[in-house]
Amino acid sequence: MTPDAHDRAAPHPEDTAPESGAGAAPGAVADNPYARARRIGPFAVIEVSxxxxxxxxxxxxxxxxxxxxxAAPPDVLVxxxxxxxxxxxGLRVLCRAEATARSRGGxxxxxxxxxxxxxxxxxxxLLGRFPPLPDIPPAPPPPRRPSLN
Structure with a gap:
Protein backbone atom coordinates (compact mmCIF):
# COMPACT_ATOMS: atom_id res chain seq x y z
CA MET A 1 0.00 0.00 0.00
CA THR A 2 1.41 3.41 -0.90
CA PRO A 3 1.72 6.10 1.80
CA ASP A 4 -1.02 8.16 0.11
CA ALA A 5 -3.36 5.18 -0.08
CA HIS A 6 -2.71 4.50 3.59
CA ASP A 7 -3.66 8.10 4.39
CA ARG A 8 -6.97 7.66 2.60
CA ALA A 9 -7.76 4.42 4.41
CA ALA A 10 -10.67 4.47 6.81
CA PRO A 11 -9.65 5.71 10.25
CA HIS A 12 -9.02 3.10 12.88
CA PRO A 13 -11.10 3.39 16.06
CA GLU A 14 -8.07 4.40 18.11
CA ASP A 15 -7.39 7.31 15.73
CA THR A 16 -10.76 9.02 16.06
CA ALA A 17 -12.51 10.92 18.79
CA PRO A 18 -15.23 9.20 20.77
CA GLU A 19 -18.69 9.65 19.28
CA SER A 20 -19.63 12.18 21.93
CA GLY A 21 -16.81 14.44 20.67
CA ALA A 22 -17.46 14.01 16.95
CA GLY A 23 -18.33 17.30 15.35
CA ALA A 24 -17.54 19.19 18.53
CA ALA A 25 -15.89 22.58 18.50
CA PRO A 26 -12.28 22.86 19.61
CA GLY A 27 -12.13 22.67 23.37
CA ALA A 28 -15.04 20.22 23.59
CA VAL A 29 -12.56 17.37 24.07
CA ALA A 30 -11.03 17.37 27.53
CA ASP A 31 -7.47 18.64 27.73
CA ASN A 32 -4.97 15.89 28.41
CA PRO A 33 -1.22 15.80 29.12
CA TYR A 34 -0.46 15.68 25.38
CA ALA A 35 -2.88 18.10 23.73
CA ARG A 36 -5.21 20.98 24.39
CA ALA A 37 -7.42 22.94 22.03
CA ARG A 38 -8.11 26.64 21.87
CA ARG A 39 -9.33 29.16 19.35
CA ILE A 40 -7.16 32.03 18.12
CA GLY A 41 -9.14 34.18 15.74
CA PRO A 42 -10.30 31.97 12.87
CA PHE A 43 -7.91 29.14 13.78
CA ALA A 44 -8.54 26.04 15.86
CA VAL A 45 -5.16 25.58 17.54
CA ILE A 46 -4.14 22.23 18.95
CA GLU A 47 -1.19 22.70 21.29
CA VAL A 48 0.79 19.47 21.56
CA SER A 49 3.40 18.72 24.22
CA ALA A 71 -16.32 23.79 11.79
CA ALA A 72 -16.84 23.88 8.05
CA PRO A 73 -14.37 24.44 6.54
CA PRO A 74 -11.84 23.79 9.31
CA ASP A 75 -8.65 25.85 9.61
CA VAL A 76 -6.50 23.93 12.08
CA LEU A 77 -3.02 24.75 13.35
CA VAL A 78 -1.14 21.98 15.16
CA GLY A 90 1.86 10.91 15.46
CA LEU A 91 2.49 11.28 11.72
CA ARG A 92 -0.30 8.80 10.98
CA VAL A 93 -2.72 10.82 13.12
CA LEU A 94 -1.67 14.07 11.40
CA CYS A 95 -2.12 12.56 7.92
CA ARG A 96 -5.61 11.29 8.68
CA ALA A 97 -6.71 14.57 10.27
CA GLU A 98 -5.27 16.58 7.36
CA ALA A 99 -7.07 14.37 4.83
CA THR A 100 -10.34 14.85 6.72
CA ALA A 101 -9.85 18.63 6.87
CA ARG A 102 -9.06 18.75 3.14
CA SER A 103 -12.11 16.62 2.29
CA ARG A 104 -14.25 19.22 4.09
CA GLY A 105 -12.71 22.13 2.19
CA GLY A 106 -10.39 23.11 5.03
CA LEU A 126 5.77 14.62 4.19
CA LEU A 127 7.61 17.94 4.18
CA GLY A 128 5.72 19.07 1.06
CA ARG A 129 2.41 18.15 2.64
CA PHE A 130 3.24 19.75 6.01
CA PRO A 131 5.69 22.64 5.54
CA PRO A 132 6.00 23.87 9.14
CA LEU A 133 5.18 27.46 9.98
CA PRO A 134 7.62 29.06 12.46
CA ASP A 135 4.84 30.64 14.52
CA ILE A 136 1.06 30.97 14.68
CA PRO A 137 0.06 33.41 11.94
CA PRO A 138 -1.73 36.59 12.92
CA ALA A 139 -5.49 36.50 12.61
CA PRO A 140 -6.81 38.51 9.68
CA PRO A 141 -8.42 41.81 10.65
CA PRO A 142 -12.19 41.76 11.10
CA PRO A 143 -14.19 42.92 8.08
CA ARG A 144 -14.77 46.65 7.97
CA ARG A 145 -18.30 47.85 8.31
CA PRO A 146 -19.38 50.30 5.64
CA SER A 147 -19.80 53.84 6.92
CA LEU A 148 -23.22 55.43 6.77
CA ASN A 149 -21.90 58.79 5.51
Missing amino acids: GEIDLASAGSLAEHLMAAVTG DLRHVSFFDCS RLRLVSDQPRIRQLLRGAG
Missing part, protein backbone atom coordinates in the same frame (compact mmCIF):
# COMPACT_ATOMS: atom_id res chain seq x y z
CA GLY A 50 5.45 15.88 25.58
CA GLU A 51 6.14 12.63 23.78
CA ILE A 52 3.80 11.61 20.97
CA ASP A 53 4.14 7.90 20.30
CA LEU A 54 1.93 4.83 20.04
CA ALA A 55 0.74 5.24 23.64
CA SER A 56 -0.19 8.93 23.34
CA ALA A 57 -1.21 9.37 19.68
CA GLY A 58 -4.85 8.57 20.50
CA SER A 59 -5.00 11.54 22.87
CA LEU A 60 -3.79 13.80 20.07
CA ALA A 61 -6.23 12.19 17.60
CA GLU A 62 -9.20 13.07 19.83
CA HIS A 63 -8.38 16.78 19.61
CA LEU A 64 -7.52 16.73 15.92
CA MET A 65 -10.65 14.89 14.84
CA ALA A 66 -12.85 17.20 16.92
CA ALA A 67 -11.17 20.21 15.30
CA VAL A 68 -11.35 19.01 11.69
CA THR A 69 -14.95 17.83 11.94
CA GLY A 70 -16.26 20.74 14.03
CA ASP A 79 1.45 23.60 17.42
CA LEU A 80 4.36 21.17 17.84
CA ARG A 81 6.80 23.64 19.41
CA HIS A 82 6.62 21.94 22.83
CA VAL A 83 6.94 18.34 21.65
CA SER A 84 9.93 16.44 22.99
CA PHE A 85 9.41 13.32 20.84
CA PHE A 86 7.25 12.60 17.81
CA ASP A 87 7.17 9.32 15.89
CA CYS A 88 5.29 7.67 13.03
CA SER A 89 2.22 7.14 15.24
CA ARG A 107 -6.77 22.75 5.94
CA LEU A 108 -4.48 21.53 8.69
CA ARG A 109 -1.05 23.12 9.10
CA LEU A 110 1.84 22.53 11.46
CA VAL A 111 3.62 25.11 13.60
CA SER A 112 7.15 24.10 14.58
CA ASP A 113 10.52 25.76 14.86
CA GLN A 114 12.27 22.48 15.73
CA PRO A 115 14.79 21.14 13.18
CA ARG A 116 14.06 17.55 14.27
CA ILE A 117 10.38 17.90 13.30
CA ARG A 118 11.46 19.19 9.86
CA GLN A 119 13.89 16.23 9.56
CA LEU A 120 11.16 13.76 10.52
CA LEU A 121 8.79 15.21 7.93
CA ARG A 122 11.51 15.20 5.27
CA GLY A 123 12.49 11.59 6.07
CA ALA A 124 8.86 10.47 5.88
CA GLY A 125 8.33 12.29 2.58
Whole structure:
Protein backbone atom coordinates (compact mmCIF):
# COMPACT_ATOMS: atom_id res chain seq x y z
CA MET A 1 0.00 0.00 0.00
CA THR A 2 1.41 3.41 -0.90
CA PRO A 3 1.72 6.10 1.80
CA ASP A 4 -1.02 8.16 0.11
CA ALA A 5 -3.36 5.18 -0.08
CA HIS A 6 -2.71 4.50 3.59
CA ASP A 7 -3.66 8.10 4.39
CA ARG A 8 -6.97 7.66 2.60
CA ALA A 9 -7.76 4.42 4.41
CA ALA A 10 -10.67 4.47 6.81
CA PRO A 11 -9.65 5.71 10.25
CA HIS A 12 -9.02 3.10 12.88
CA PRO A 13 -11.10 3.39 16.06
CA GLU A 14 -8.07 4.40 18.11
CA ASP A 15 -7.39 7.31 15.73
CA THR A 16 -10.76 9.02 16.06
CA ALA A 17 -12.51 10.92 18.79
CA PRO A 18 -15.23 9.20 20.77
CA GLU A 19 -18.69 9.65 19.28
CA SER A 20 -19.63 12.18 21.93
CA GLY A 21 -16.81 14.44 20.67
CA ALA A 22 -17.46 14.01 16.95
CA GLY A 23 -18.33 17.30 15.35
CA ALA A 24 -17.54 19.19 18.53
CA ALA A 25 -15.89 22.58 18.50
CA PRO A 26 -12.28 22.86 19.61
CA GLY A 27 -12.13 22.67 23.37
CA ALA A 28 -15.04 20.22 23.59
CA VAL A 29 -12.56 17.37 24.07
CA ALA A 30 -11.03 17.37 27.53
CA ASP A 31 -7.47 18.64 27.73
CA ASN A 32 -4.97 15.89 28.41
CA PRO A 33 -1.22 15.80 29.12
CA TYR A 34 -0.46 15.68 25.38
CA ALA A 35 -2.88 18.10 23.73
CA ARG A 36 -5.21 20.98 24.39
CA ALA A 37 -7.42 22.94 22.03
CA ARG A 38 -8.11 26.64 21.87
CA ARG A 39 -9.33 29.16 19.35
CA ILE A 40 -7.16 32.03 18.12
CA GLY A 41 -9.14 34.18 15.74
CA PRO A 42 -10.30 31.97 12.87
CA PHE A 43 -7.91 29.14 13.78
CA ALA A 44 -8.54 26.04 15.86
CA VAL A 45 -5.16 25.58 17.54
CA ILE A 46 -4.14 22.23 18.95
CA GLU A 47 -1.19 22.70 21.29
CA VAL A 48 0.79 19.47 21.56
CA SER A 49 3.40 18.72 24.22
CA GLY A 50 5.45 15.88 25.58
CA GLU A 51 6.14 12.63 23.78
CA ILE A 52 3.80 11.61 20.97
CA ASP A 53 4.14 7.90 20.30
CA LEU A 54 1.93 4.83 20.04
CA ALA A 55 0.74 5.24 23.64
CA SER A 56 -0.19 8.93 23.34
CA ALA A 57 -1.21 9.37 19.68
CA GLY A 58 -4.85 8.57 20.50
CA SER A 59 -5.00 11.54 22.87
CA LEU A 60 -3.79 13.80 20.07
CA ALA A 61 -6.23 12.19 17.60
CA GLU A 62 -9.20 13.07 19.83
CA HIS A 63 -8.38 16.78 19.61
CA LEU A 64 -7.52 16.73 15.92
CA MET A 65 -10.65 14.89 14.84
CA ALA A 66 -12.85 17.20 16.92
CA ALA A 67 -11.17 20.21 15.30
CA VAL A 68 -11.35 19.01 11.69
CA THR A 69 -14.95 17.83 11.94
CA GLY A 70 -16.26 20.74 14.03
CA ALA A 71 -16.32 23.79 11.79
CA ALA A 72 -16.84 23.88 8.05
CA PRO A 73 -14.37 24.44 6.54
CA PRO A 74 -11.84 23.79 9.31
CA ASP A 75 -8.65 25.85 9.61
CA VAL A 76 -6.50 23.93 12.08
CA LEU A 77 -3.02 24.75 13.35
CA VAL A 78 -1.14 21.98 15.16
CA ASP A 79 1.45 23.60 17.42
CA LEU A 80 4.36 21.17 17.84
CA ARG A 81 6.80 23.64 19.41
CA HIS A 82 6.62 21.94 22.83
CA VAL A 83 6.94 18.34 21.65
CA SER A 84 9.93 16.44 22.99
CA PHE A 85 9.41 13.32 20.84
CA PHE A 86 7.25 12.60 17.81
CA ASP A 87 7.17 9.32 15.89
CA CYS A 88 5.29 7.67 13.03
CA SER A 89 2.22 7.14 15.24
CA GLY A 90 1.86 10.91 15.46
CA LEU A 91 2.49 11.28 11.72
CA ARG A 92 -0.30 8.80 10.98
CA VAL A 93 -2.72 10.82 13.12
CA LEU A 94 -1.67 14.07 11.40
CA CYS A 95 -2.12 12.56 7.92
CA ARG A 96 -5.61 11.29 8.68
CA ALA A 97 -6.71 14.57 10.27
CA GLU A 98 -5.27 16.58 7.36
CA ALA A 99 -7.07 14.37 4.83
CA THR A 100 -10.34 14.85 6.72
CA ALA A 101 -9.85 18.63 6.87
CA ARG A 102 -9.06 18.75 3.14
CA SER A 103 -12.11 16.62 2.29
CA ARG A 104 -14.25 19.22 4.09
CA GLY A 105 -12.71 22.13 2.19
CA GLY A 106 -10.39 23.11 5.03
CA ARG A 107 -6.77 22.75 5.94
CA LEU A 108 -4.48 21.53 8.69
CA ARG A 109 -1.05 23.12 9.10
CA LEU A 110 1.84 22.53 11.46
CA VAL A 111 3.62 25.11 13.60
CA SER A 112 7.15 24.10 14.58
CA ASP A 113 10.52 25.76 14.86
CA GLN A 114 12.27 22.48 15.73
CA PRO A 115 14.79 21.14 13.18
CA ARG A 116 14.06 17.55 14.27
CA ILE A 117 10.38 17.90 13.30
CA ARG A 118 11.46 19.19 9.86
CA GLN A 119 13.89 16.23 9.56
CA LEU A 120 11.16 13.76 10.52
CA LEU A 121 8.79 15.21 7.93
CA ARG A 122 11.51 15.20 5.27
CA GLY A 123 12.49 11.59 6.07
CA ALA A 124 8.86 10.47 5.88
CA GLY A 125 8.33 12.29 2.58
CA LEU A 126 5.77 14.62 4.19
CA LEU A 127 7.61 17.94 4.18
CA GLY A 128 5.72 19.07 1.06
CA ARG A 129 2.41 18.15 2.64
CA PHE A 130 3.24 19.75 6.01
CA PRO A 131 5.69 22.64 5.54
CA PRO A 132 6.00 23.87 9.14
CA LEU A 133 5.18 27.46 9.98
CA PRO A 134 7.62 29.06 12.46
CA ASP A 135 4.84 30.64 14.52
CA ILE A 136 1.06 30.97 14.68
CA PRO A 137 0.06 33.41 11.94
CA PRO A 138 -1.73 36.59 12.92
CA ALA A 139 -5.49 36.50 12.61
CA PRO A 140 -6.81 38.51 9.68
CA PRO A 141 -8.42 41.81 10.65
CA PRO A 142 -12.19 41.76 11.10
CA PRO A 143 -14.19 42.92 8.08
CA ARG A 144 -14.77 46.65 7.97
CA ARG A 145 -18.30 47.85 8.31
CA PRO A 146 -19.38 50.30 5.64
CA SER A 147 -19.80 53.84 6.92
CA LEU A 148 -23.22 55.43 6.77
CA ASN A 149 -21.90 58.79 5.51
